[in-house]
Amino acid sequence: MQLRCFDEHCGTTLALHDPALACPACGGLLEVDVAATSVDAQALKKLWSERRSSRDPRDISGVWRYREFLPDYAASEVVTLGEGNTPLVRGHKTAAWAGVRDLQFKHLGWNPTGCFKDLGMTVGMTEAVHTGAKVVACASTGNTAASLAAYAARAGVTGRVYLPAGQVSLNKLAQALDFGAEVVEVEGSFDDALNTLLEKTGEGIYFLNSINPFRIEGQKTTMFELMDQLDWKAPDYLVVPGGNLGNSAAFSKAFDELLRYGFIDRAPRMIVVQAAGANPFAQLWRDGAEELTPVSEPETVATAIRIGNPRSWKKSLRGVRATGGQVLDVTDDEIAEAKAVIGRDGIGCEPASAATLAGLRKLRASGAVIEDASVVAILTGHVLKDTNFIIKAHQREEAHAHS
Numbered sequence: 001m002q003l004r005c006f007d008e009h010c011g012t013t014l015a016l017h018d019p020a021l022a023c024p025a026c027g028g029l030l031e032v033d034v035a036a037t038s039v040d041a042q043a044l045k046k047l048w049s050e051r052r053s054s055r056d057p058r059d060i061s062g063v064w065r066y067r068e069f070l071p072d073y074a075a076s077e078v079v080t081l082g083e084g085n086t087p088l089v090r091g092h093k094t095a096a097w098a099g100v101r102d103l104q105f106k107h108l109g110w111n112p113t114g115c116f117k118d119l120g121m122t123v124g125m126t127e128a129v130h131t132g133a134k135v136v137a138c139a140s141t142g143n144t145a146a147s148l149a150a151y152a153a154r155a156g157v158t159g160r161v162y163l164p165a166g167q168v169s170l171n172k173l174a175q176a177l178d179f180g181a182e183v184v185e186v187e188g189s190f191d192d193a194l195n196t197l198l199e200k201t202g203e204g205i206y207f208l209n210s211i212n213p214f215r216i217e218g219q220k221t222t223m224f225e226l227m228d229q230l231d232w233k234a235p236d237y238l239v240v241p242g243g244n245l246g247n248s249a250a251f252s253k254a255f256d257e258l259l260r261y262g263f264i265d266r267a268p269r270m271i272v273v274q275a276a277g278a279n280p281f282a283q284l285w286r287d288g289a290e291e292l293t294p295v296s297e298p299e300t301v302a303t304a305i306r307i308g309n310p311r312s313w314k315k316s317l318r319g320v321r322a323t324g325g326q327v328l329d330v331t332d333d334e335i336a337e338a339k340a341v342i343g344r345d346g347i348g349c350e351p352a353s354a355a356t357l358a359g360l361r362k363l364r365a366s367g368a369v370i371e372d373a374s375v376v377a378i379l380t381g382h383v384l385k386d387t388n389f390i391i392k393a394h395q396r397e398e399a400h401a402h403s
């Protein structure tokens with residue numbers, strides 16, 4: 001395995017463990033080039049299935065179980081909290097609300113820190129420790145911070161998180177504090193926090209934002225696990241919320257590899273849903289533009305996707321195009337309504353996750369998705385990630401009822 005520039009016109013390659021954050025030739029994003037030579041898909045499916053009854057911490061992890069497609073580390077190096085292994089939960093009221101018969105949720109909020117960031121963090125932190133890092137850092141809208149803090153604590157390194165001041169859910173901030181991270185508040189948005197962090201290169205800090213290709217590798221395994229759960233038969237649609245677009249970028253890479261090495265014969269159409277107030281990717285899609293125009297002041301109640309300048313848009317776009325998917329946006333009201341319906345199904349999620357159901361309903365209403373379609377929606381964060389949002393929504397409802 002090696003690192004390769006994602007820009008196909010550049011294609012610069014680096015050693016796998018090179019600490020570069022971006023391509024030294026063109027500044028583009030890097031990705032891990034799996035370049036497997038002999039893959040026996042049937043044998044691996046069987047092996048991965050057998051690992052579910054093993055006691056090896058790497059087999060128990062829903063990420064490292066698929067390690068043939070991950071960078072190779074000694075078993076003792078792997079920093080894991082038993083992430084992954086999240087269930088598929090069938091939607092009932094949600095399916096009726098969206099107008100489809102076959103809806104399942106893959107709930108990544110049921111990870112150790114309540115969010116999918118753990119899936120990338122286990123690989124990113126393992127790589128950080130492998131390279132000898134003592135301080136790891138990220139900019140975050142909250143969930144990456146909570147995850148980094150937990151995995152840094154496990155690894156015994158210093159975790160430092162850059163947060164947009166006053167814009168992070170207290171539940172997420174509390175997690176980062178509980179796990180002992182150093183918290184730096186930055187005036188402005190997530191994008192400002194990320195820029196502040198990126199200026200700190202050369203200070204001996206290992207960066208764990210989703211531009212880090214090792215995080216993408218970990219998040220990629222979500223699709224390995226999902227296809228495994230579906231007996232390697234893709235649903236018609238996969239719906240995922242889009243913020244910085246790391247997760248949809250990771251899924252794109254997974255589909256590419258799963259198809260290339262014969263694990264699946266068809267990928268689901270990938271639908272990326274953004275919030276209307278933070279929708280540069282949806283705008284790009286609508287306009288058929290070739291370059292992304294950032295949104296300078298992103299605004300949405302779904303704070304996890306309040307991002308104006310998503311870094312991984314090219315990687316995500318590759319997957320949307322390759323699978324015949326699309327990108328759309330939904331309003332905060334639509335997100336809030338969808339979130340309440342997910343709650344009534346006994347599932348629950350944080351606001352950003354509910355963008356998926358809102359997006360699906362919108363696509364059904366426009367006729368883009370038919371009633372008989374099979375759909376898997378990705379829920380990205382746990383219901384307890386933003387309790388203030390829930391309490392406020394219900395206080396508003398009460399006030400309404402009494403007025």
Ligand SMILES: *Cc1c(COP(=O)(O)O)cnc(C)c1O
Binds near residue numbers: 115210247
């Ligand atoms: C990080 C996050 C997202 C956005 O994912 P990206 O990879 O940035 O597109 C969505 N929902 C939740 C809950 C998140 O924490």
